[in-house]
Amino acid sequence: xxxxxxxxxxxxxxxxxxxxxxxxxxxxxxxxxxxxxxxxxxxxxxxxxxxxxxxxxxxxxxxxxxxxxxxxxxxxxxxxxxxxxxxxxxxxxxxxxxxxxxxxxxxxxxxxxx
Amino acid sequence: xxxxxxxxxxxxxxxxxxxxxxxxxxxxxxxxxxxxxxxxxxxxxxxxxxxxxxxxxxxxxxxxxxxxxxxxxxxxxxxxxxxxxxxxxxxxxxxxxxxxxxxxxxxxxxxxx
Numbered sequence: 001x002x003x004x005x006x007x008x009x010x011x012x013x014x015x016x017x018x019x020x021x022x023x024x025x026x027x028x029x030x031x032x033x034x035x036x037x038x039x040x041x042x043x044x045x046x047x048x049x050x051x052x053x054x055x056x057x058x059x060x061x062x063x064x065x066x067x068x069x070x071x072x073x074x075x076x077x078x079x080x081x082x083x084x085x086x087x088x089x090x091x092x093x094x095x096x097x098x099x100x101x102x103x104x105x106x107x108x109x110x111x112x113x114x
Numbered sequence: 115x116x117x118x119x120x121x122x123x124x125x126x127x128x129x130x131x132x133x134x135x136x137x138x139x140x141x142x143x144x145x146x147x148x149x150x151x152x153x154x155x156x157x158x159x160x161x162x163x164x165x166x167x168x169x170x171x172x173x174x175x176x177x178x179x180x181x182x183x184x185x186x187x188x189x190x191x192x193x194x195x196x197x198x199x200x201x202x203x204x205x206x207x208x209x210x211x212x213x214x215x216x217x218x219x220x221x222x223x224x225x226x227x
Contacts, residue, residue: 041220042203105150105158
């Protein structure tokens with residue numbers, strides 16, 4: 001089992017460009033969560049998805065951010081027109097179909113906006 | 115929604131001493147409390163968890179206690195070693211599939227040799 005796979009590990013974007021972050025959950029996991037971690041800070045919830053459904057996006061900024069988890073393929077977190085304040089580590093986590101046994105996190109994508 | 119407070123934000127101990135990190139939560143419906151360890155530049159990793167039907171759980175040098183009445187839970191690390199140095203996060207959430215976790219702000223533990 002390869003675990004939760006995120007790519008790219010590091011992403012550099014200029015202000016105004018788009019950033020696309022990908023996450024493939026663990027085999028057998030159908031719940032995907034995205035968290036943002038600013039330097040020296042904690043994990044802030046952004047969005048919770050199941051296949052083809054956004055279950056809770058209460059942590060997503062109202063503009064420029066979107067997420068999807070299509071029937072086939074990885075979950076995508078998209079940030080349009082990036083600004084310097086978007087620089088952070090973005091972690092994806094997945095959890096199983098059945099009881100909550102805690103999240104398994106991916107290695108994260110470190111986004112730097114220059 | 116749930117709110118999780120974690121203290122202290124930094125903790126420095128001598129190798130071999132014990133370390134205790136405390137968290138409080140606000141939502142009495144929460145019944146699942148995991149702890150994560152995050153080393154510098156790496157992913158958070160689950161180290162221990164506890165559910166509301168037990169008051170204490172132990173795994174070698176780490177233990178977690180839960181007081182549902184007071185809505186607080188704690189992580190105890192005994193005989194600390196330099197490799198225990200990391201940031202530790204508590205979290206609270208529901209017990210069912212898909213229930214989201216709310217994380218505390220983290221505790222940076224430094225174990226001095």
